[in-house]
Amino acid sequence: MFNTMTLTKVVGGLCGTFLIFLLGNWVAETIYHVGPSGSHGENEVAQAYAIEVADAGGESEEEAIPFADVYAMADADAGAKVFNKCKACHKLDGTNSTGPHLDGVVDRQVASLDGFAYSDALAGLDNAWTPEHLSEFLASPKGYAPGTKMGFAGLPKVEDRANIIAYLATMPN
Known part of the structure:
Protein backbone atom coordinates (compact mmCIF):
# COMPACT_ATOMS: atom_id res chain seq x y z
CA MET A 1 0.00 0.00 0.00
CA PHE A 2 2.75 2.49 0.90
CA ASN A 3 5.41 2.24 -1.81
CA THR A 4 8.06 4.41 -3.37
CA MET A 5 5.63 6.02 -5.79
CA THR A 6 3.36 7.20 -2.95
CA LEU A 7 6.33 8.63 -1.06
CA THR A 8 7.47 10.46 -4.21
CA LYS A 9 4.01 12.00 -4.66
CA VAL A 10 3.88 13.21 -1.05
CA VAL A 11 7.36 14.78 -1.20
CA GLY A 12 6.58 16.32 -4.59
CA GLY A 13 3.33 17.77 -3.23
CA LEU A 14 5.12 19.35 -0.24
CA CYS A 15 7.86 20.79 -2.45
CA GLY A 16 5.27 22.15 -4.88
CA THR A 17 3.34 23.78 -2.03
CA PHE A 18 6.53 25.37 -0.69
CA LEU A 19 7.38 26.64 -4.19
CA ILE A 20 3.89 28.21 -4.54
CA PHE A 21 4.35 30.05 -1.21
CA LEU A 22 7.79 31.33 -2.25
CA LEU A 23 6.50 32.55 -5.61
CA GLY A 24 3.49 34.17 -3.90
CA ASN A 25 5.84 36.01 -1.53
CA TRP A 26 7.96 37.23 -4.43
CA VAL A 27 4.88 38.46 -6.35
CA ALA A 28 3.47 40.23 -3.25
CA GLU A 29 6.78 42.03 -2.60
CA THR A 30 6.88 43.13 -6.22
CA ILE A 31 3.31 44.42 -6.22
CA TYR A 32 3.47 46.09 -2.79
CA HIS A 33 6.94 47.51 -3.14
CA VAL A 34 7.83 49.93 -0.31
CA GLY A 35 10.80 52.28 -0.39
CA PRO A 36 13.29 53.01 -3.14
CA SER A 37 15.06 49.63 -2.95
CA GLY A 38 12.55 47.36 -1.28
CA SER A 39 13.78 48.43 2.16
CA HIS A 40 10.28 48.33 3.68
CA GLY A 41 10.30 51.81 5.17
CA GLU A 42 13.90 52.09 6.30
CA ASN A 43 14.27 55.21 4.17
CA GLU A 44 11.86 58.06 4.68
CA VAL A 45 9.26 58.37 1.93
CA ALA A 46 7.43 61.62 1.17
CA GLN A 47 3.74 61.63 2.04
CA ALA A 48 1.21 61.88 -0.74
CA TYR A 49 -0.47 64.84 0.93
CA ALA A 50 -0.06 66.94 4.06
CA ILE A 51 -2.73 67.37 6.70
CA GLU A 52 -2.93 70.94 7.91
CA VAL A 53 -3.30 71.34 11.68
CA ALA A 54 -4.58 74.60 13.09
CA ASP A 55 -2.30 76.12 15.73
CA ALA A 56 0.03 73.11 15.90
CA GLY A 57 2.74 74.87 17.91
CA GLY A 58 0.50 76.97 20.11
CA GLU A 59 -0.22 76.55 23.77
CA SER A 60 -3.31 74.55 24.70
CA GLU A 61 -6.28 76.35 26.20
CA GLU A 62 -6.13 74.49 29.50
CA GLU A 63 -2.55 75.60 30.13
CA ALA A 64 -3.48 79.21 29.33
CA ILE A 65 -5.50 79.38 32.57
CA PRO A 66 -3.20 79.87 35.58
Missing part, protein backbone atom coordinates in the same frame (compact mmCIF):
# COMPACT_ATOMS: atom_id res chain seq x y z
CA PHE A 67 -3.04 76.85 37.87
CA ALA A 68 -3.96 78.97 40.90
CA ASP A 69 -7.33 79.79 39.29
CA VAL A 70 -8.03 76.14 38.46
CA TYR A 71 -6.95 75.08 41.96
CA ALA A 72 -9.26 77.65 43.53
CA MET A 73 -12.22 75.96 41.78
CA ALA A 74 -11.01 72.39 42.46
CA ASP A 75 -13.38 69.68 43.67
CA ALA A 76 -11.95 67.38 46.36
CA ASP A 77 -14.67 64.76 45.74
CA ALA A 78 -13.64 64.54 42.08
CA GLY A 79 -10.03 64.31 43.30
CA ALA A 80 -10.96 61.26 45.38
CA LYS A 81 -12.01 59.52 42.17
CA VAL A 82 -8.79 60.53 40.41
CA PHE A 83 -6.82 59.22 43.42
CA ASN A 84 -7.91 55.70 42.44
CA LYS A 85 -5.08 55.81 39.89
CA CYS A 86 -2.62 56.34 42.76
CA LYS A 87 -3.92 53.68 45.18
CA ALA A 88 -1.79 50.94 43.66
CA CYS A 89 1.39 52.53 45.03
CA HIS A 90 0.36 55.14 47.63
CA LYS A 91 -1.64 54.95 50.85
CA LEU A 92 -3.38 57.56 52.96
CA ASP A 93 -3.09 55.82 56.33
CA GLY A 94 0.44 56.86 57.29
CA THR A 95 2.14 53.69 56.04
CA ASN A 96 4.47 53.51 53.09
CA SER A 97 3.91 51.09 50.25
CA THR A 98 5.64 50.99 46.88
CA GLY A 99 5.51 54.78 47.12
CA PRO A 100 5.46 57.00 50.21
CA HIS A 101 2.17 57.69 51.99
CA LEU A 102 0.45 60.83 50.76
CA ASP A 103 -1.49 61.99 53.81
CA GLY A 104 -0.21 65.44 54.69
CA VAL A 105 1.81 65.70 51.46
CA VAL A 106 0.57 69.20 50.53
CA ASP A 107 3.15 71.73 51.80
CA ARG A 108 5.40 68.95 53.15
CA GLN A 109 9.12 69.02 52.25
CA VAL A 110 10.05 66.85 49.27
CA ALA A 111 11.61 63.51 50.25
CA SER A 112 11.15 64.19 53.96
CA LEU A 113 9.54 60.96 55.22
CA ASP A 114 11.74 58.81 57.40
CA GLY A 115 11.84 55.17 56.44
CA PHE A 116 11.23 55.59 52.72
CA ALA A 117 14.06 55.25 50.20
CA TYR A 118 13.54 58.16 47.80
CA SER A 119 15.29 58.31 44.45
CA ASP A 120 18.29 60.62 44.14
CA ALA A 121 16.22 62.80 41.80
CA LEU A 122 13.68 63.60 44.53
CA ALA A 123 16.17 63.57 47.41
CA GLY A 124 18.14 66.28 45.59
CA LEU A 125 15.18 68.67 45.46
CA ASP A 126 15.10 71.31 48.15
CA ASN A 127 11.53 72.58 48.11
CA ALA A 128 8.10 71.84 49.56
CA TRP A 129 5.22 70.10 47.81
CA THR A 130 3.19 73.25 47.23
CA PRO A 131 0.11 72.82 45.04
CA GLU A 132 2.04 74.35 42.13
CA HIS A 133 5.01 71.97 42.54
CA LEU A 134 2.66 69.00 42.94
CA SER A 135 0.86 70.01 39.75
CA GLU A 136 4.11 70.19 37.80
CA PHE A 137 5.21 66.83 39.21
CA LEU A 138 1.87 65.14 38.52
CA ALA A 139 1.83 66.46 34.95
CA SER A 140 5.06 64.59 34.18
CA PRO A 141 6.97 62.97 37.05
CA LYS A 142 9.95 62.06 34.86
CA GLY A 143 9.99 65.55 33.33
CA TYR A 144 9.89 67.28 36.72
CA ALA A 145 12.48 65.02 38.38
CA PRO A 146 14.45 63.05 35.75
CA GLY A 147 15.57 59.79 37.32
CA THR A 148 12.62 59.44 39.68
CA LYS A 149 11.54 55.90 40.51
CA MET A 150 7.89 56.83 40.01
CA GLY A 151 6.77 55.02 36.85
CA PHE A 152 3.46 56.89 36.48
CA ALA A 153 3.13 58.70 33.14
CA GLY A 154 1.34 61.71 34.61
CA LEU A 155 -2.02 63.46 34.57
CA PRO A 156 -2.32 65.63 31.45
CA LYS A 157 -5.54 67.43 32.49
CA VAL A 158 -4.94 70.42 34.76
CA GLU A 159 -8.41 69.95 36.29
CA ASP A 160 -7.55 66.39 37.37
CA ARG A 161 -4.30 67.59 38.94
CA ALA A 162 -6.06 70.42 40.79
CA ASN A 163 -8.82 68.09 42.02
CA ILE A 164 -6.40 65.45 43.33
CA ILE A 165 -4.27 68.09 45.07
CA ALA A 166 -7.42 69.53 46.68
CA TYR A 167 -8.31 66.01 47.84
CA LEU A 168 -4.82 65.42 49.24
CA ALA A 169 -4.97 68.78 51.04
CA THR A 170 -7.96 67.45 53.02
CA MET A 171 -5.90 64.51 54.31
CA PRO A 172 -4.46 65.21 57.78
CA ASN A 173 -0.80 64.55 58.53
Whole structure:
Protein backbone atom coordinates (compact mmCIF):
# COMPACT_ATOMS: atom_id res chain seq x y z
CA MET A 1 0.00 0.00 0.00
CA PHE A 2 2.75 2.49 0.90
CA ASN A 3 5.41 2.24 -1.81
CA THR A 4 8.06 4.41 -3.37
CA MET A 5 5.63 6.02 -5.79
CA THR A 6 3.36 7.20 -2.95
CA LEU A 7 6.33 8.63 -1.06
CA THR A 8 7.47 10.46 -4.21
CA LYS A 9 4.01 12.00 -4.66
CA VAL A 10 3.88 13.21 -1.05
CA VAL A 11 7.36 14.78 -1.20
CA GLY A 12 6.58 16.32 -4.59
CA GLY A 13 3.33 17.77 -3.23
CA LEU A 14 5.12 19.35 -0.24
CA CYS A 15 7.86 20.79 -2.45
CA GLY A 16 5.27 22.15 -4.88
CA THR A 17 3.34 23.78 -2.03
CA PHE A 18 6.53 25.37 -0.69
CA LEU A 19 7.38 26.64 -4.19
CA ILE A 20 3.89 28.21 -4.54
CA PHE A 21 4.35 30.05 -1.21
CA LEU A 22 7.79 31.33 -2.25
CA LEU A 23 6.50 32.55 -5.61
CA GLY A 24 3.49 34.17 -3.90
CA ASN A 25 5.84 36.01 -1.53
CA TRP A 26 7.96 37.23 -4.43
CA VAL A 27 4.88 38.46 -6.35
CA ALA A 28 3.47 40.23 -3.25
CA GLU A 29 6.78 42.03 -2.60
CA THR A 30 6.88 43.13 -6.22
CA ILE A 31 3.31 44.42 -6.22
CA TYR A 32 3.47 46.09 -2.79
CA HIS A 33 6.94 47.51 -3.14
CA VAL A 34 7.83 49.93 -0.31
CA GLY A 35 10.80 52.28 -0.39
CA PRO A 36 13.29 53.01 -3.14
CA SER A 37 15.06 49.63 -2.95
CA GLY A 38 12.55 47.36 -1.28
CA SER A 39 13.78 48.43 2.16
CA HIS A 40 10.28 48.33 3.68
CA GLY A 41 10.30 51.81 5.17
CA GLU A 42 13.90 52.09 6.30
CA ASN A 43 14.27 55.21 4.17
CA GLU A 44 11.86 58.06 4.68
CA VAL A 45 9.26 58.37 1.93
CA ALA A 46 7.43 61.62 1.17
CA GLN A 47 3.74 61.63 2.04
CA ALA A 48 1.21 61.88 -0.74
CA TYR A 49 -0.47 64.84 0.93
CA ALA A 50 -0.06 66.94 4.06
CA ILE A 51 -2.73 67.37 6.70
CA GLU A 52 -2.93 70.94 7.91
CA VAL A 53 -3.30 71.34 11.68
CA ALA A 54 -4.58 74.60 13.09
CA ASP A 55 -2.30 76.12 15.73
CA ALA A 56 0.03 73.11 15.90
CA GLY A 57 2.74 74.87 17.91
CA GLY A 58 0.50 76.97 20.11
CA GLU A 59 -0.22 76.55 23.77
CA SER A 60 -3.31 74.55 24.70
CA GLU A 61 -6.28 76.35 26.20
CA GLU A 62 -6.13 74.49 29.50
CA GLU A 63 -2.55 75.60 30.13
CA ALA A 64 -3.48 79.21 29.33
CA ILE A 65 -5.50 79.38 32.57
CA PRO A 66 -3.20 79.87 35.58
CA PHE A 67 -3.04 76.85 37.87
CA ALA A 68 -3.96 78.97 40.90
CA ASP A 69 -7.33 79.79 39.29
CA VAL A 70 -8.03 76.14 38.46
CA TYR A 71 -6.95 75.08 41.96
CA ALA A 72 -9.26 77.65 43.53
CA MET A 73 -12.22 75.96 41.78
CA ALA A 74 -11.01 72.39 42.46
CA ASP A 75 -13.38 69.68 43.67
CA ALA A 76 -11.95 67.38 46.36
CA ASP A 77 -14.67 64.76 45.74
CA ALA A 78 -13.64 64.54 42.08
CA GLY A 79 -10.03 64.31 43.30
CA ALA A 80 -10.96 61.26 45.38
CA LYS A 81 -12.01 59.52 42.17
CA VAL A 82 -8.79 60.53 40.41
CA PHE A 83 -6.82 59.22 43.42
CA ASN A 84 -7.91 55.70 42.44
CA LYS A 85 -5.08 55.81 39.89
CA CYS A 86 -2.62 56.34 42.76
CA LYS A 87 -3.92 53.68 45.18
CA ALA A 88 -1.79 50.94 43.66
CA CYS A 89 1.39 52.53 45.03
CA HIS A 90 0.36 55.14 47.63
CA LYS A 91 -1.64 54.95 50.85
CA LEU A 92 -3.38 57.56 52.96
CA ASP A 93 -3.09 55.82 56.33
CA GLY A 94 0.44 56.86 57.29
CA THR A 95 2.14 53.69 56.04
CA ASN A 96 4.47 53.51 53.09
CA SER A 97 3.91 51.09 50.25
CA THR A 98 5.64 50.99 46.88
CA GLY A 99 5.51 54.78 47.12
CA PRO A 100 5.46 57.00 50.21
CA HIS A 101 2.17 57.69 51.99
CA LEU A 102 0.45 60.83 50.76
CA ASP A 103 -1.49 61.99 53.81
CA GLY A 104 -0.21 65.44 54.69
CA VAL A 105 1.81 65.70 51.46
CA VAL A 106 0.57 69.20 50.53
CA ASP A 107 3.15 71.73 51.80
CA ARG A 108 5.40 68.95 53.15
CA GLN A 109 9.12 69.02 52.25
CA VAL A 110 10.05 66.85 49.27
CA ALA A 111 11.61 63.51 50.25
CA SER A 112 11.15 64.19 53.96
CA LEU A 113 9.54 60.96 55.22
CA ASP A 114 11.74 58.81 57.40
CA GLY A 115 11.84 55.17 56.44
CA PHE A 116 11.23 55.59 52.72
CA ALA A 117 14.06 55.25 50.20
CA TYR A 118 13.54 58.16 47.80
CA SER A 119 15.29 58.31 44.45
CA ASP A 120 18.29 60.62 44.14
CA ALA A 121 16.22 62.80 41.80
CA LEU A 122 13.68 63.60 44.53
CA ALA A 123 16.17 63.57 47.41
CA GLY A 124 18.14 66.28 45.59
CA LEU A 125 15.18 68.67 45.46
CA ASP A 126 15.10 71.31 48.15
CA ASN A 127 11.53 72.58 48.11
CA ALA A 128 8.10 71.84 49.56
CA TRP A 129 5.22 70.10 47.81
CA THR A 130 3.19 73.25 47.23
CA PRO A 131 0.11 72.82 45.04
CA GLU A 132 2.04 74.35 42.13
CA HIS A 133 5.01 71.97 42.54
CA LEU A 134 2.66 69.00 42.94
CA SER A 135 0.86 70.01 39.75
CA GLU A 136 4.11 70.19 37.80
CA PHE A 137 5.21 66.83 39.21
CA LEU A 138 1.87 65.14 38.52
CA ALA A 139 1.83 66.46 34.95
CA SER A 140 5.06 64.59 34.18
CA PRO A 141 6.97 62.97 37.05
CA LYS A 142 9.95 62.06 34.86
CA GLY A 143 9.99 65.55 33.33
CA TYR A 144 9.89 67.28 36.72
CA ALA A 145 12.48 65.02 38.38
CA PRO A 146 14.45 63.05 35.75
CA GLY A 147 15.57 59.79 37.32
CA THR A 148 12.62 59.44 39.68
CA LYS A 149 11.54 55.90 40.51
CA MET A 150 7.89 56.83 40.01
CA GLY A 151 6.77 55.02 36.85
CA PHE A 152 3.46 56.89 36.48
CA ALA A 153 3.13 58.70 33.14
CA GLY A 154 1.34 61.71 34.61
CA LEU A 155 -2.02 63.46 34.57
CA PRO A 156 -2.32 65.63 31.45
CA LYS A 157 -5.54 67.43 32.49
CA VAL A 158 -4.94 70.42 34.76
CA GLU A 159 -8.41 69.95 36.29
CA ASP A 160 -7.55 66.39 37.37
CA ARG A 161 -4.30 67.59 38.94
CA ALA A 162 -6.06 70.42 40.79
CA ASN A 163 -8.82 68.09 42.02
CA ILE A 164 -6.40 65.45 43.33
CA ILE A 165 -4.27 68.09 45.07
CA ALA A 166 -7.42 69.53 46.68
CA TYR A 167 -8.31 66.01 47.84
CA LEU A 168 -4.82 65.42 49.24
CA ALA A 169 -4.97 68.78 51.04
CA THR A 170 -7.96 67.45 53.02
CA MET A 171 -5.90 64.51 54.31
CA PRO A 172 -4.46 65.21 57.78
CA ASN A 173 -0.80 64.55 58.53
